[in-house]
Amino acid sequence: MVARSREMDRLRAALGRSAGGTAGAVLIAGDAGIGKTRMVEEISTVATDEGAIVLSGRCVDFGETGLPYLPFAEALTQLRGLGRDDVLARPALGMLLPDLVLSGAHDQVLEPQRFVPNFAPTIGKVQGMPPRREQDIGQLQLFDAVHGLLSELAGDSTVVLVIEDLHWADSSTRGLLSFLLSRLRSQRLLVVCTYRTDDLHRRHPLRPLLAELVRLPAVERLELPPFDKAAARQFVEALAEGRVEDEMVRKVAEQSEGNAFFAEELLAAFAEDECGIPASLADVLLARVERLSEPAQQVIRLASVAGRTVKHSTLREVGAVDDIQLEESLREAVQHHIFVTGGEQVHYSFRHALMREAVYGDLLPGERVRLHAAYARYLKERQDERGNSAAFAYHSMESNALSDALAASVRAAKEATQLGAPGEALRHLEQALRLWDSVAEDERPAGTDELTLLRKASWAAGTSGDPERAIAYARSAVKLADKQSDLELKAEVRRRLAQTLMAIDGSEEEARAVIESAWAKAAELPPSHTRAWVLAVYARMLRAEGEMSLAREQAELAVKDARAVGATGAEADALTTLAIVRESDGEIEESQHLLLEAKDRAKEADAITVGLRARFYHGLNRYELGLFDEAAAALADGIELARETGLSWSDFGVELRVLQMLNQYASGDWDGADEPLEQPRGRVSSTISARLAACNLHIAVGRGRFAAAERLLTSLRSEWRELQIALISGTAGAELALWRGKPDVASHRVSEALDWVVRVVGSWPTVGIKLGALGTCAAADAAARAKVKGEDVAGIVAEGERFAQVARQTAELGTPRTGDLGPDGRFWLARAEAELTRSHGASDPARWAAAVEASDYGAVYDQAVARWRYAEALLGADRRDEAAVQLRLANKVAVKLGAKPLQDALVQLARRARLVLSEDGTGPRDTVDLFTPREQSVLRLVAMGQTNRQVGEELYISEKTVSVHLSRIMAKLGASRRAEAVAMAYDRGLLD
Numbered sequence: 008m009v010a011r012s013r014e015m016d017r018l019r020a021a022l023g024r025s026a027g028g029t030a031g032a033v034l035i036a037g038d039a040g041i042g043k044t045r046m047v048e049e050i051s052t053v054a055t056d057e058g059a060i061v062l063s064g065r066c067v068d069f070g071e072t073g074l075p076y077l078p079f080a081e082a083l084t085q086l087r088g089l090g091r092d093d094v095l096a097r098p099a100l101g102m103l104l105p106d107l108v109l110s111g112a113h114d115q116v117l118e119p120q121r122f123v124p125n126f127a128p129t130i131g132k133v134q135g136m137p138p139r140r141e142q143d144i145g146q147l148q149l150f151d152a153v154h155g156l157l158s159e160l161a162g163d164s165t166v167v168l169v170i171e172d173l174h175w176a177d178s179s180t181r182g183l184l185s186f187l188l189s190r191l192r193s194q195r196l197l198v199v200c201t202y203r204t205d206d207l208h209r210r211h212p213l214r215p216l217l218a219e220l221v222r223l224p225a226v227e228r229l230e231l232p233p234f235d236k237a238a239a240r241q242f243v244e245a246l247a248e249g250r251v252e253d254e255m256v257r258k259v260a261e262q263s264e265g266n267a268f269f270a271e272e273l274l275a276a277f278a279e280d281e282c283g284i285p286a287s288l289a290d291v292l293l294a295r296v297e298r299l300s301e302p303a304q305q306v307i308r309l310a311s312v313a314g315r316t317v318k319h320s321t322l323r324e325v326g327a328v329d330d331i332q333l334e335e336s337l338r339e340a341v342q343h344h345i346f347v348t349g350g351e352q353v354h355y356s357f358r359h360a361l362m363r364e365a366v367y368g369d370l371l372p373g374e375r376v377r378l379h380a381a382y383a384r385y386l387k388e389r390q391d392e393r394g395n396s397a398a399f400a401y402h403s404m405e406s407n408a409l410s411d412a413l414a415a416s417v418r419a420a421k422e423a424t425q426l427g428a429p430g431e432a433l434r435h436l437e438q439a440l441r442l443w444d445s446v447a448e449d450e451r452p453a454g455t456d457e458l459t460l461l462r463k464a465s466w467a468a469g470t471s472g473d474p475e476r477a478i479a480y481a482r483s484a485v486k487l488a489d490k491q492s493d494l495e496l497k498a499e500v501r502r503r504l505a506q507t508l509m510a511i512d513g514s515e516e517e518a519r520a521v522i523e524s525a526w527a528k529a530a531e532l533p534p535s536h537t538r539a540w541v542l543a544v545y546a547r548m549l550r551a552e553g554e555m556s557l558a559r560e561q562a563e564l565a566v567k568d569a570r571a572v573g574a575t576g577a578e579a580d581a582l583t584t585l586a587i588v589r590e591s592d593g594e595i596e597e598s599q600h601l602l603l604e605a606k607d608r609a610k611e612a613d614a615i616t617v618g619l620r621a622r623f624y625h626g627l628n629r630y631e632l633g634l635f636d637e638a639a640a641a642l643a644d645g646i647e648l649a650r651e652t653g654l655s656w657s658d659f660g661v662e663l664r665v666l667q668m669l670n671q672y673a674s675g676d677w678d679g680a681d682e683p684l685e686q687p688r689g690r691v692s693s694t695i696s697a698r699l700a701a702c703n704l705h706i707a708v709g710r711g712r713f714a715a716a717e718r719l720l721t722s723l724r725s726e727w728r729e730l731q732i733a734l735i736s737g738t739a740g741a742e743l744a745l746w747r748g749k750p751d752v753a754s755h756r757v758s759e760a761l762d763w764v765v766r767v768v769g770s771w772p773t774v775g776i777k778l779g780a781l782g783t784c785a786a787a788d789a790a791a792r793a794k795v796k797g798e799d800v801a802g803i804v805a806e807g808e809r810f811a812q813v814a815r816q817t818a819e820l821g822t823p824r825t826g827d828l829g830p831d832g833r834f835w836l837a838r839a840e841a842e843l844t845r846s847h848g849a850s851d852p853a854r855w856a857a858a859v860e861a862s863d864y865g866a867v868y869d870q871a872v873a874r875w876r877y878a879e880a881l882l883g884a885d886r887r888d889e890a891a892v893q894l895r896l897a898n899k900v901a902v903k904l905g906a907k908p909l910q911d912a913l914v915q916l917a918r919r920a921r922l923v924l925s926e927d928g929t930g931p932r933d934t935v936d937l938f939t940p941r942e943q944s945v946l947r948l949v950a951m952g953q954t955n956r957q958v959g960e961e962l963y964i965s966e967k968t969v970s971v972h973l974s975r976i977m978a979k980l981g982a983s984r985r986a987e988a989v990a991m992a993y994d995r996g997l998l999d
Contacts, residue, residue, distance in 0.1 A: 008049060009245060010238030011042065014229055018050040021227070022197055026057070026165045030191035030225060032198040034173075034217070037231030039291070040268025043201040046231065047169050050199065052971075054167045056964050060089065060160055063169035066176045075179035076103050078170045079153060086160075094159050099152035146179075150186040157187070161195040173202035174213055181216050191225035204230075205295075205344040205358070233265025243270050252693075252722065262361065269361055284365050292365040299339055306336040307345060311367040312378040314398075315360050319353040325381045380406035390415070396422055400435065404442075410450040413442040417452050420463065427653025433467035433476075436460055458487045458500075465503060470616070472656030473692045474510040481507045494528050499537045501525035502544050509544075510658045511694070512730045512767075515552065522548050539569040539577035546584045553822075559588045576614030579605045583621045590628060593826035598628065615652045619645050619659035626666055631823075633830035633864035635674035642667040661695050665731070668702040673831075675867035677904050681706050697726040704739035708746065709868060711907035713981020716743050733763050734774050741781040745788060746908045747981060748994055753785035754806065761813065771821040776832050779814030780839035783807045787846035794848065807846035814839035830864040837861040838873060850880035859893075868909075871900035875913055882920050891922045898924045908995075911937075915996035937979055937997060945972045950989045950998055 008015065021031050035043050051061045062085050064078030080103050086095060095104065160166045170176075170184065188198060207214055220226050234242055239260040247256055255274075263270035272288040284292075296307055309326045310317045323333055337355060340346040345362065346355040357363035370378070383402040389395050400415035420435035440460050443451070461484040469477035481504035488500045502525045508518035522545045529541040542565035549558035562581045569578035586601035602625045609618035622645030629638035642663055649660035671680035681703065701723055707716040720740050727733040737760020744753035757778050764772050786807030790800045818828055818836045828836075838861075841854035855877035862870035874897035881890035894917055901909040917924045938946060941962070948958045955969040962969075973985060980995075982988035992998045 008045070009242040010234050011046060011049075011231075014046060014231060015049060017227075017229055018046065018199075019053060022050060022054055022057075022059070022165070022167070025167075025195055025197035026059070028193050028195055030161075030194040030196040032188050032191060032200070032220075032223075032226045034220065034226065034228045035199065035201045035231060036204050036228060037201075038205045038233070038266065039203050040266045041231045041233060042267040043203075043231060044171065045267065047171065047199060047201060051167065051169065052968060054165065054197075056968055057165070059165035059167050060091075061167045061169065062086070063171070065171040066173060066180060068172075068175045075177050076149075076183060078176070078180060079183060080104060082168060082170070083153070083156070091160070094156050097152040097156060099148035100156070102149050103153070146182070150183055153183060154187055154190055157196055158194050165195045165197070168196065168198045170198070170200045173200045174206045174211070176213065178212065181213065185216060185219065188220055188223055188226055191223075208342040208344070210342075234267070235265065236260070239263060239265050239270065242267060243274060246271060246274050264359055264361075266359070269359075284361060284368060288361065289365045289368065292359075292362050293369055295343065295362075296345060296366060299343060299345070300336070302332055303336040303339040306333065307340055307366055308370060308374075309378060310346075310355065310357070311363050311370070312375065312382060312402075315363050316354055316356040319355065321382075321385065322355075325378075325385050376406050380408070383408060383411065387411070390418070393422075397431070397435065400438065404438065409442055410446050413439055413446050413450075414452040416442065417455055417460075420467075424463075424467070427651070429467045429653055430471035430656070433464060433471055433473075436464040436467055440464065458484060461487060462500065462503065465507060469507055469510065470654050470657035470660075472661065472695050474507060474658065474694070475692055477507040478504070478511070478514075495532060495535065495537045498525045498529040498532070498541055501528070502537070502541045505544055505548065509548065509551065513728050515548075519548055519552070534568040534571045536572060536574040536577065539565055539572065539574040540580075542568060543577045543580040543584065546581055550584050550587055555588050555591055558584060562588065575608050575612035576617055579608035579612060579614055579617045579621065582608060583617065583624060586621075587624055590624075590825055591822075595628070595632075595825065599625070602628075615648065615654055616657055616659060619649055619654065619657065619663060622648070623659050623662050623666065626663070626670070628825065630666060630670050630673075631825055631829045631831070633866070635670055635865045638670050639667070639674070639676075642670060656695070661698070665698055665702055668699070672702075672705050672868075673866050675900070675904060677706050677709070681710075694726060694729050694732075697723055697732055698729060701726075701732045701735040701739075704735055705742070708739050708743045709904065709906045709908070711746075711979075711981070713743060713747060714978055714983075717981070727763065730764070730767060733760060733767075736760070737763075738774075738777055738781060741778075741785065745781075745785060748788075748991065750785040750789035750792070754782055754789070754810075757782040757785065757810070771817050773817060773821045773823050773828075773832055775817035775821065776814045776839070777835040779810045779812075779817065780835045780842060782810030782813070783839045783842040783846065786810060787842050790846045790848070800848075804846050807843055811839045811843045830861070831866065834858065834861040834864075834866065834869060834873075838869075841873075841876065845876070845880075850876065850883055852877065852880040852884050852886070855880045867900050868904060868906060871897040871904075871906070871909060875909065875916070879916060882916075887920065887922065890920065894922060894924055907937075911995045911997070918996055938976060942972050942976050945969060946976055946989070946992060946998065949973065949985055950993075 018033060021033050025031055035046060037043050047063070051063065054061050062082040064081035066078050067074070083095070083100075083104060086092070157166055157168065170180075173181075173184075176184070184198075184200070191198070202213060202217075207217075217228075221228050233239075240256060243256045243260045243263070259270055259273045262273055268291075269288065272285050275285065296304055299307070306322065306326065306328070309322060313321065313325075319333075319337070322328065322337075323330065326333070328336075337346065341348060341355070344358055347358050348355055357366075367375075379402045383399060383406050386395050386399040386402060390399055396415050397419040400412050400419050403409075403412035403415055416435045416439040420432045420439065423429070423432035423435060440457070443457055443460070461480050465477045465480035465484060468474070468480060481500070484500045485497075485504055488496050491497075501521050505518045505522035505525060508514040508521060522541070525541045526545050529538045532538050542561050546558050546562035546565055549555075549561060562584045565581035566578055566585070569575065569581065582601050582605035586598040586605065589601060590598035602621050605621040606618055606625075609615070609621060622641055626638045626641035626645065629635075629641055645659070645663040646655075646667060649655045649657065649663060654660045655664070668680045671677070700719060704716060704719060704723075707719065716739070720736055720743070723732055723736050727736065737756055740756040741753040741760075744750070744756060761775060761778050761782075764774060764778075786803050790803045790807070793800045793803055814836055818832060821828075823829060823832065837854070837858040841851065841858045844851035844854050855873060858873040859870060859877050862873055874893040878890040878893035878897070881887075881893065894913055898910065898913045898917075900906070901913060913924065916922075944962055945958055948961055953961065955966045955973070959966045959969045973988075976992075977983065977985070977988045980988050980991045982991055989998065
């Protein structure tokens, strides 16, 4: 169950009231596929587990002349399977269940085959039918018999009667339901009905009944809304079970718009590599349209060609439809929930995007071209209106008017760029590039050429979150420029290619060769904008590769050239590089001064990307110095600038967001970092998506979402070419393994990450301090476990010594970015030394006190973990009062952060030491349990070795229900097997 906890609480409350002797009814309303049946199944399972009798029936779409009382007959038939034939001994039930009513009852009622419900309009004219009064009496007898049967059943136990798909109910079923609900009093009876809101047009016969029922005191209406974005993604992830990529999960969640059935169908189609809407889903959607009149269907098809939304005036002009006929067709489409209306200008939108897609996909090829051509003719005279260029390009393309499509695509790309929408601009530029060779030279738009389009496409791709495509377009631009003799142009396109290559880890060698080639050409030129930019990018490259003196030289030369020709943007970029070089020399104040100057120059030149770069390095400096509040302010400023200018997914737009998440994690703002990210309008590189996902790994581990973290680690494996992803995977993966009690896995992950980073970056990268500390921690955990088992620990201790030595040597020989080892590095070095004492068996309180003090710069979670181990060392030295202080301080942070694994570890330590965690004197057991009482009972019996069937027999629940409880237990613990769940629960003090 996803995102339905509030609704389930209401259903459980209604069931509880009914079990207590207050009968009630719940009418569950929602669109088709929204999850009504799933809710009914869940409450039915709950009711069955509590010993209630659950009877269920379903209405079928036979129309008003269909089978009367079908859902009631289906529900009551189930009594035979329950062995309750005795309650069927009611003569009047012979009308409803002629095959089930006990023998001898038929003589007292009307013959079943002669009974016809009073909804038939011609009933009085049918030969052989009993008089109307006789029918009414017979129907009343039936109603009373059903009411009496349910009341008798409810005398022994709670009864839940489920009637599904009430929108298809015949008049007899509606009459019987109204009779029952109006007589709900003190029976132990709950009636649950479901119906589709999107099927209830204004003249639907269920509408007046609903209006009557909701006024009854015992009846409540429960509306099921679509999932929100976060819940939709959670639902699709649960369906996918880690078998599909995150991008596919995001796409399905987005397209389904919160509808569970749509999500299931789309996910199945994607998994089977189907294109478009799956046939099963299209059939369901089109069936709703096919019920409408032919004129209404024609208007819906016309609207589908325009997109999801279309103006009333546009439909009238394009379709050349009579006003009265158009209004009648639109009214019909709105009443049947195909369209919704809204906006200041009268327009109509498809209620669901997939409905529009299904209708559009059902158009005949010739019909589709004809309708697109009609829209293109309409828009051709209105291209000056905002947004019409993009629409004209689309309709021209689809109607095979290629020259019009090319010119309109170029205009649309320009408009999108001016509006700060690089993703949209890229889409139009790519269409223009596809059309370029298909349009005769004399029909191409004036003032542009293929090289210009390629350069613009490269920029748009780079600023909309797709650096790989930016590189591809930049390479194509270099090839095309080399066919010309313009030396400055050749240097400029190479400069752009070098910049795009620098955005991807692993491309440094090619980027270096490209920028040196650009400089070889620009060096022969006099000072110019191109020359200044080539020098600025060259300085960037040299700085990234650690050639600081040469980088300073080139940056200063770039500043000189830029000031000579007024290339303020290039000047700002070179000043930023100079600031970073100064920072590496320990000139922190001078570096900050240069960054502020660079921000001013970038603003003066309207060079937004350069301004973002300056803000990023300003925030990075504050972050590495442990000044988290200052870092947060600088990063927020940059992120807001990126958002306002449409550059949130540019190189440094992403860098700013990534660093903000890392800063939030370190400073303890976990809720802010754990919020779902705003998704871009267009496509985003898988590398960028992976980087942002990786930044949440530490929080997922810290909050105990172990299963999700393991899945994410697996999916990130293919993205290890990106340095940051590999480092986060290594450190967070090691912490995850440690919390799950797998020190050998943690040690392996640390070693793997160390080997990888040394191979990519070179000797003594500063992250080696943290990796060395985590490796030492893994050795300490492994040594403690080995001692309990009586195994030799000499090899494990030696492994810990090796990891601790890595941390020491990295701190001594590594080159921090700011020149001196920052507070984060000092903390991890202190922790490595403390962990080493733990691996030797006698955890040193002094070493752990030093680690706690070293983390006092604001890393709240790291300090809480250090306090936990400090308290453990203090207890080993019999310093109980000091240990209690450390435990309480750590627990306060763990509770605030929602760091469940740390909370559990603190509770377990306090329990073993008989210490009180809370400030008010309550003991460690006065905390919220991880498991429900039923889950605790299941886990205890599983720990005793019982099978699911034996557990079910012991607890009087079904084997399937035991399996559900066990799955939830394993999910909470992050376990993959029942035995592992038992072991983890025992280790964490959750099992006696």
